[in-house]
Amino acid sequence: MIEPTIGGVPGFDRRSKRQRESEDPVARYLGGLQAEVMGIFWERESATVREVVDELNKRRRRRRKDEFAYTTVLTLISRLYARDLLDREPAGRGFRYRAAQTREQLLGELSDQLIDRLFGDFGEIAVARLGARLDKLDPARTQKLKRTRGRP
Amino acid sequence: MSERPNVLLASLFGAATVLAGVFAVGLTGLGGSGLLGLTAIVIGAFSACVYFLGDLQRVPLTSLLLVALALLSFAGFVRAMLAYWRERRLLAALPLEPLDGELAAVARAAGATAIYRTPGQRSAAFCFGLQEPRLVVTDGLLERLSFEEQCAAVWHEAQHARVREPLKCLIARLAACTFFWLPLLVDLFHRYLLAKELDADRLAAARTNRRALAGALCEVVGQPTPAGAIGLADYAAARVDRLFDPEAPLPPLTRPVRIGLSVIAAALTAVALAVPVQLGLGESQHLRSMLTTMSLHGLPGMAAGLFVNGLILGCAATGLRRLLAARS
Numbered sequence: 126m127i128e129p130t131i132g133g134v135p136g137f138d139r140r141s142k143r144q145r146e147s148e149d150p151v152a153r154y155l156g157g158l159q160a161e162v163m164g165i166f167w168e169r170e171s172a173t174v175r176e177v178v179d180e181l182n183k184r185r186r187r188r189r190k191d192e193f194a195y196t197t198v199l200t201l202i203s204r205l206y207a208r209d210l211l212d213r214e215p216a217g218r219g220f221r222y223r224a225a226q227t228r229e230q231l232l233g234e235l236s237d238q239l240i241d242r243l244f245g246d247f248g249e250i251a252v253a254r255l256g257a258r259l260d261k262l263d264p265a266r267t268q269k270l271k272r273t274r275g276r277p
Numbered sequence: 278m279s280e281r282p283n284v285l286l287a288s289l290f291g292a293a294t295v296l297a298g299v300f301a302v303g304l305t306g307l308g309g310s311g312l313l314g315l316t317a318i319v320i321g322a323f324s325a326c327v328y329f330l331g332d333l334q335r336v337p338l339t340s341l342l343l344v345a346l347a348l349l350s351f352a353g354f355v356r357a358m359l360a361y362w363r364e365r366r367l368l369a370a371l372p373l374e375p376l377d378g379e380l381a382a383v384a385r386a387a388g389a390t391a392i393y394r395t396p397g398q399r400s401a402a403f404c405f406g407l408q409e410p411r412l413v414v415t416d417g418l419l420e421r422l423s424f425e426e427q428c429a430a431v432w433h434e435a436q437h438a439r440v441r442e443p444l445k446c447l448i449a450r451l452a453a454c455t456f457f458w459l460p461l462l463v464d465l466f467h468r469y470l471l472a473k474e475l476d477a478d479r480l481a482a483a484r485t486n487r488r489a490l491a492g493a494l495c496e497v498v499g500q501p502t503p504a505g506a507i508g509l510a511d512y513a514a515a516r517v518d519r520l521f522d523p524e525a526p527l528p529p530l531t532r533p534v535r536i537g538l539s540v541i542a543a544a545l546t547a548v549a550l551a552v553p554v555q556l557g558l559g560e561s562q563h564l565r566s567m568l569t570t571m572s573l574h575g576l577p578g579m580a581a582g583l584f585v586n587g588l589i590l591g592c593a594a595t596g597l598r599r600l601l602a603a604r605s
Contacts (some may be wrong), residue, residue: 150372229396232372236397236415243367244401250361251447252368253410253428253437254403256497258474262513267498270517273491274426 151228155205162201162209163231165226166213171223173216174199282476286445292462293452296546300350303343303550315344320583343549350455357454361447367406371395373413380419383428384412385436387484394419402538404429407447410438418496425485425493433481433490459515461539462529471512471527475496475519487520494520499588 140153147153152160165180166172172180174195177192182192202222205211213220226234244254262270279285304312318341325361373393376384384392389404391411398417404410412434419427437443453466482490494517531539571577 133527145366145369150370153370153372158578175397196366233396233398233416235370236372236395237399239367239371240397240401240415241401243364243371249403249405250357250364250402250450252364252405252441253434253442253473253477254401254497255433255493256401256514258471258511258512259494261496262498262517266517267333267495268522270491270495270498273488273521275488275492 150232150235155210159205160200162198162205163228166211166222167223167228171221173219173221174202175219177202177222280472280475282440282445282469282473285465285472286449289452289462289465289469292465293456293540296350296456299546299550300343300347303349303553306553307340307343311340314343315340317579319348320346320471320579339549339552342545343553346458346549350358351457352459354451354455357451361450371413373509376414379424380414380427380431384431384435387432388439389431389435390545391436392431402434402493402497404434404437405443407441407444409441410441412438421496422493423489425489428498429481429485429489430493431476432484433493436480437473440475446470447474458576459539461531464535467512468527468530471515472566474516478516478520479523482520491520 128165138217140156144151144156147157147160149157149160151163154160155163161184162177165177178195179191181198185192202211206213206222210225212225213222215221232243243249243252246257249257307315315337317550318337373395375381376392376394381392389412390409393411393413395413395415397415399415400418400421402412402414402418406410412428412431414430418430422430449466449469453463456462478490481493498513512528515525515527519527
């Protein structure tokens with residue numbers, strides 16, 4: 126089953142060790158292959174599946190790795206589209222895809238989701254955070270803090 | 278009660294160690310076979326296979342209580358460890374980049390070994406890592422705070438890193454989660470959490486100023502809640518009050534009801550330890566058959582009952598948690 130979007134981040138606890146420990150933060154979330162495909166979309170304005178296949182295989186030939194079939198890349202791109210990471214528009218008999226957000230935006234969203242989950246579900250276990258013990262502050266004291274700060 | 282985090286942590290750790298030792302002695306005294314039989318009774322009762330209880334020559338209530346409390350404590354410990362494991366995985370997935378510039382210099386001056394930024398827009402600053410605590414600030418927080426306020430946040434977190442607060446937090450949480458059935462210990466844990474924040478606030482305000490710290494706290498404070506709506510409101514109020522008045526009183530450590538519950542729990546534990554009832558496996562034919570046969574009233578029935586009851590309790594707990602979350 127395809128995971129819906131970056132929202133919910135359901136797959137984090139089921140990732141392989143290799144994926145979890147990847148150097149690239151995007152690959153840690155999407156996996157190496159999908160991260161590589163996203164990298165291609167971030168480098169160019171837009172691309173068809175055929176163009177992505179050619180670019181991927183050019184890189185893999187340089188690294189002396191097996192080339193990808195068209196259908197494999199089509200599946201990868203369909204998954205990225207289903208996760209709302211790509212937008213598409215009709216082009217001839219197929220589609221032309223483009224990244225729905227920049228790499229920084231994706232990492233920012235990912236970071237927010239992780240922080241929400243980190244402090245949301247059970248509270249922090251071995252983390253000390255600035256906002257600890259401040260989650261349910263009454264309005265009067267919130268106002269007092271704002272007044273002391275001197276700006277709204 | 279002392280307000281020093283280390284004293285509170287030592288009390289908490291000491292109490293948990295004594296309790297763990299007491300349980301170890303008590304369970305060792307029951308012997309291997311006795312322990313097995315009592316565990317089977319507790320699990321059997323939970324899985325609704327209680328018919329054999331009536332056939333026992335004597336119901337070993339005190340020993341049953343000891344085993345039940347030990348199992349509950351073990352479950353609490355495992356739950357906390359699983360939560361810690363999940364937290365580690367989430368932290369490992371967090372995109373981090375080393376932070377340079379003036380703020381990094383402030384962090385080094387404050388005694389932190391490393392400071393990182395993460396590209397999220399949420400306002401957050403925290404410190405994690407058991408051996409070498411690392412500071413993390415979000416881009417969102419950095420954008421919203423003035424440099425002075427950023428320094429206050431860094432000094433606050435650096436104090437946590439300097440005294441290895443993540444490790445201490447883990448120890449404290451494990452102690453509190455393991456013996457969660459002792460409300461006084463849980464209250465001690467919450468007081469420790471408050472004390473360590475007050476300690477870091479004090480240092481941050483001294484190194485920068487009150488206004489800068491108030492600004493930093495303003496950005497990370499959650500949704501306002503009517504005063505007294507839930508217990509945590511008291512801790513939040515105490516933290517803000519101490520910012521303006523170092524002598525402001527803290528909320529009471531615990532409530533009379535919780536003291537009463539703790540006394541009852543401690544007394545029951547003491548009785549269970551003082552009057553152990555040995556149970557031989559041969560004492561109950563049904564018990565023996567339950568452990569060895571594959572009939573409906575044997576291991577398969579017990580496993581099915583355990584699963585069904587676990588499912589019911591799990592669903593009820595989840596439903597209750599969601600209801601409470603929706604109401605708050």
